[in-house]
Amino acid sequence: MNKELESVYALWKRELIRFYRSKSRVIGSLGMPFFFLTILGTGMNSIFTVPNGGNYLEFIAPGIIGMVLMFGSMFSGIIVIVDRQFGFLKETLVAPVSRTSIVLGKALGGATTALVQGIIIMVIASFLGVNFQIANIALLLLFMLMISVMFVSLGIAIASKMEDMHGFQIIMNFLIMPLFFLSGALFPLSTAPELLRTASMLDPLTYGVQGLRFILLGYSDIPFALCFAVITGFTIAFIAIAVYAFNRIEE
Amino acid sequence: MTNAIEVKKLSKHYKELKAVDEIDLLVEEGAIFGLLGPNGAGKTTLISMLVTMRRPSFGTATVNGFDIRENPGKVRESIGIVFQDQSLDDELTALENLEMHASLYNVPKKERKKRIRELTELVGLEKNLKTIVKTFSGGMKRRLEIARGLLHHPKVLFLDEPTLGLDPQTRAGIWQYIKKLNKEKEVTIVLTTHYMDEADSVCSKIAIIDQGKIIALGSPKSLKNKLGGDVVSIECEKADLCQQELEKIPWVKKAIKHDDSVDARVEKGEKKIPKILAMASKKGIKVNSVNLRKPSLDDVFIHYTGKTIREQEANSLDAMRVRRKIWRHRR
Ligand SMILES: Nc1ncnc2c1ncn2[C@@H]1O[C@H](COP(=O)(O)OP(=O)(O)O)[C@@H](O)[C@H]1O
Ligand SMILES: [Mg+2]
Numbered sequence: 001m002n003k004e005l006e007s008v009y010a011l012w013k014r015e016l017i018r019f020y021r022s023k024s025r026v027i028g029s030l031g032m033p034f035f036f037l038t039i040l041g042t043g044m045n046s047i048f049t050v051p052n053g054g055n056y057l058e059f060i061a062p063g064i065i066g067m068v069l070m071f072g073s074m075f076s077g078i079i080v081i082v083d084r085q086f087g088f089l090k091e092t093l094v095a096p097v098s099r100t101s102i103v104l105g106k107a108l109g110g111a112t113t114a115l116v117q118g119i120i121i122m123v124i125a126s127f128l129g130v131n132f133q134i135a136n137i138a139l140l141l142l143f144m145l146m147i148s149v150m151f152v153s154l155g156i157a158i159a160s161k162m163e164d165m166h167g168f169q170i171i172m173n174f175l176i177m178p179l180f181f182l183s184g185a186l187f188p189l190s191t192a193p194e195l196l197r198t199a200s201m202l203d204p205l206t207y208g209v210q211g212l213r214f215i216l217l218g219y220s221d222i223p224f225a226l227c228f229a230v231i232t233g234f235t236i237a238f239i240a241i242a243v244y245a246f247n248r249i250e251e
Numbered sequence: 252m253t254n255a256i257e258v259k260k261l262s263k264h265y266k267e268l269k270a271v272d273e274i275d276l277l278v279e280e281g282a283i284f285g286l287l288g289p290n291g292a293g294k295t296t297l298i299s300m301l302v303t304m305r306r307p308s309f310g311t312a313t314v315n316g317f318d319i320r321e322n323p324g325k326v327r328e329s330i331g332i333v334f335q336d337q338s339l340d341d342e343l344t345a346l347e348n349l350e351m352h353a354s355l356y357n358v359p360k361k362e363r364k365k366r367i368r369e370l371t372e373l374v375g376l377e378k379n380l381k382t383i384v385k386t387f388s389g390g391m392k393r394r395l396e397i398a399r400g401l402l403h404h405p406k407v408l409f410l411d412e413p414t415l416g417l418d419p420q421t422r423a424g425i426w427q428y429i430k431k432l433n434k435e436k437e438v439t440i441v442l443t444t445h446y447m448d449e450a451d452s453v454c455s456k457i458a459i460i461d462q463g464k465i466i467a468l469g470s471p472k473s474l475k476n477k478l479g480g481d482v483v484s485i486e487c488e489k490a491d492l493c494q495q496e497l498e499k500i501p502w503v504k505k506a507i508k509h510d511d512s513v514d515a516r517v518e519k520g521e522k523k524i525p526k527i528l529a530m531a532s533k534k535g536i537k538v539n540s541v542n543l544r545k546p547s548l549d550d551v552f553i554h555y556t557g558k559t560i561r562e563q564e565a566n567s568l569d570a571m572r573v574r575r576k577i578w579r580h581r582r
Binding site: 250 | 327328336338341351352
């Protein structure tokens with residue numbers, strides 16, 4: 001058991017080292033959320049009315065954090081494909097550790113890097129004038145980590161089935177946009193049309209964004225307990241799918 | 252002497268293709284065992300099964316006494332492997348790659364530093380530990396992989412084409428390390444290679460594999476002795492005709508054409524050269540050069556597979572590409 005834990009730790013650390021060495025790429029990937037915050041947040045301020053009377057920038061900030069978590073973690077699943085193409089996958093597959101540990105190490109590593117990106121964008125949002133009222137910082141970090149683990153597992157599951165990075169990128173772009181726009185990151189669910197609201201309820205990110213909005217701002221369309229329960233459920237399910245898919249990789 | 256590896260009727264089928272076909276094999280402890288064979292012979296597939304990367308279709312094997320089907324975890328703990336294709340993390344430093352391996356293989360924490368120092372000295376990389384692997388040359392990467400494969404003190408080390416694509420000097424260095432390892436650390440070594448002369452000087456025993464079957468087995472010396480006699484190599488025009496004519500002569504044991512030459516195996520070669528030249532001039536075959544030698548492992552290889560390994564090697568890059576494509580399509 002101890003042995004498996006150490007392997008998980010080693011693989012987690014590896015993700016962090018790789019993340020640290022690709023700083024420029026990370027900064028680039030924070031460009032889009034930054035523009036969402038600055039342009040959308042300030043430009044649309046006068047058009048939108050927000051339930052609790054807060055400003056629009058404040059309203060979308062948790063949604064943008066959720067987006068960064070999802071982007072960062074889902075794309076980090078690409079490590080499975082990178083490892084296959086550059087051969088490192090074999091080194092892990094022939095090691096005397098369970099594949100579950102390998103998946104967990106990669107998932108926790110990818111999630112941690114996404115968490116770091118989420119925190120960076122949160123700090124940026126504060127500088128832009130968003131006044132977060134964080135009641136429970138431990139809960140916030142835990143919740144952000146869970147959202148990340150959930151999506152990185154989804155990313156690993158998809159990557160395990162893909163032949164190359166190109167295909168993976170196509171699928172990601174295909175998935176990420178609808179998940180983001182349906183999540184209620186940019187508009188209140190309470191005043192959305194029925195059809196849109198139903199679709200939103202099927203989107204895991206919805207519960208992430210709503211939960212974050214509750215922790216960060218104190219209000220949400222969905223009760224926090226429900227958000228937490230749904231994210232827990234999705235996280236467990238996606239880890240299971242990721243382990244299953246990764247187990248079926250030959251060679 | 253006990254056996255490090257016992258292979259029993261091991262087979263791997265890919266659809267109709269029998270990549271490994273009921274192979275039986277024993278590898279003694281302490282041996283440097285060479286698997287030789289043309290491209291696609293099944294060497295990598297055989298090794299993949301022995302290291303529990305691929306599941307056999309039929310049959311089984313034990314490695315260090317552990318069954319590869321029943322006890323893959325124990326097999327993995329007791330072996331090291333250097334894969335045919337590179338398997339390092341390029342973006343990590345050499346040290347980080349080694350430390351990761353130590354974690355994955357549960358090398359005792361207290362020993363790690365010492366072993367890393369010792370092994371990197373052995374392969375001459377002690378000054379490059381903090382360098383990112385991406386900047387390493389092919390030979391340095393290979394040596395790092397060998398050091399990594401030994402970090403957890405395996406009893407058997409598998410090396411799949413450890414010197415393919417490296418320059419001669421680096422190759423010589425790597426063989427030196429391998430021999431040293433085998434002696435000093437008493438590691439049993441199973442390797443595949445394309446370089447016959449190197450296999451000859453390094454391996455204590457050799458199996459020649461073709462189309463998934465073992466077609467010859469023995470020490471390099473005994474394999475060469477088995478061929479017997481001399482090899483007269485005739486470089487000439489109309490090599491096809493020359494080969495046909497030589498085959499007709501009763502005292503020519505075998506004549507094989509490769510490139511622009513024909514190799515004829517005969518007894519007392521020095522006495523046969525004039526006769527061969529006479530035959531050639533009668534048939535109007537222009538001979539450019541003649542060469543007499545004792546059979547080499549190359550000749551053994553030609554004898555059993557009908558081809559030189561060089562002819563195989565010329566296609567090797569293509570073969571690899573094709574294989575990769577097939578693999579992609581399959582998934
Ligand atoms: N995953 C695979 N799927 C289908 N065929 C394969 C696969 N791997 C290898 N082969 C085929 O099995 C044969 C043996 O390949 P391999 O073991 O790589 O040979 P070698 O290492 O001796 O060059 C080849 O014909 C190759 O094309
Ligand atoms: Mg091979």
